Amino acid sequence: VASLCGLGPRALAEMSGQLPALPASAFCQIGLRSVDAYEKHMIxxxxxxxxxxxxxxxxxxxEVMRRALADLGPDDHLHLSFDVDFLDPEIAPGTGTPVRGGPNYREAQLCMEMIADTGRLGSLDIVELNPALDLRNQTAELVVDLVQSLFGQSTLVRP
Incomplete structure (x- = not known):
């Protein structure tokens, strides 16, 4: 995020051909719970x-998702950087940086469904999934469920 906002090593910050690549207002981070002093300062x-x-x-x-998505315009490209360590390690143990107190399954599903409802998702990256630390593919299967919701497979039955 810092590099995209024009901070950090110049070669990295200028990769897009413009500096900054994106304004800070283009970003929204949800579910933070382990942030060091420098990260707090940069935020x-x-x-x-x-x-x-x-x-x-x-x-x-x-309400958090409603606020986060409120300013999306009809032509905006929504990119989701899905850090698996966003999830509580009780439901997603297969990450290298587990921190207790993250969203549960239903909260994570709601996030994905609300993003899908916007119709604006243009790209996705998934990071912090570590199969070597997973328990019987629990985390990987959860991520598949969440990505399916992100692409419109709803867990709800609505008219």
Whole structure:
């Protein structure tokens, strides 16, 4: 995120051909819970839109997602960088950086369904999935479920 906002090593920050590649207002981070002092400083300095786990606890996942997606325009390209360590390690043990207190299965499903509902998803990357640390493919199978929801397979039955 810092490099895309024009910070960090110049060669990396200028890879897009423009500096910054994207304004900080183009980013929204959801589910943060283990942030070091420098990261906190950069979040404040860049003015990033962040919903940590306390915000999710206080507002609920639906409201957090509603706010996060509220400014999407009809022609906006939504990129989701899905860090598997966003999920609680009780449901997703197959990550190299497990931190307790993350979203549960239903909260994660709601995130994906609400993103799918926008019709704006243009790209996706999935990171922090470590099969060597997974238990009987529990995390990998969960990620497949979530990606299916992201592409429109709803867990709900609605008219």
């Amino acid at each position: 404040r300095e860049l003015g990033l839109e962040v919903y940590d786990m306390r915000a999710i606890d206080e507002l609920g996942m639906r």
